[in-house]
């Protein structure tokens with residue numbers, strides 16, 4: 001077994017040379033400023049690489065990732081990222097991105113024990129329990145997808161309710177919160193239309209996105225009985 005991870009240093013040198021060849025002076029320009037327009041809050045899952053799937057270069061996307069894209073109002077890590085993004089970088093958009101077949105959401109849904117993360121996933125179980133009647137009304141095959149999307153709506157609403165975003169809106173700063181989901185099976189992003197640009201708009205945006213989600217899942221064909 002290699003202990004030096006030489007393969008990663010080699011691919012890093014190739015990548016840096018490729019970028020510099022395509023855009024001479026890229027890294028020296030990047031040194032001078034960081035002005036991303038977007039903060040991405042996504043899952044730590046290795047299949048959901050934030051920059052790559054929206055084709056953005058270094059310097060264009062500020063990123064925070066954790067298991068199952070959770071935003072808890074007592075998480076100093078997430079709050080610090082949001083605060084820096086909003087107050088210092090003045091990003092225009094904060095996007096919470098869930099993804100299909102999320103292992104964290106699946107564990108939370110089915111009470112699977114995975115370890116320390118079980119405690120983190122309690123937050124998603126709270127989301128599950130808030131929407132239990134709706135989830136129970138769905139065929140088992142559709143529940144993970146539905147909970148992934150419900151979790152995006154709840155976490156996007158949590159972002160809206162942070163003191164950082166509340167204060168930004170209060171002073172008239174433009175920042176828009178979004179909720180998206182990424183399909184592992186096709187590489188495509190979908191907008192769940194939880195798009196909020198003021199404190200007053202939170203309830204309506206949430207209710208509209210929730211109603212659309214519920215209608216979409218209710219209309220899915222029930223899998224044939226075996």
Ligand SMILES: [Zn+2]
Pocket residue numbers: 043044045067068099101102103104105
């Ligand atoms: Zn995930």
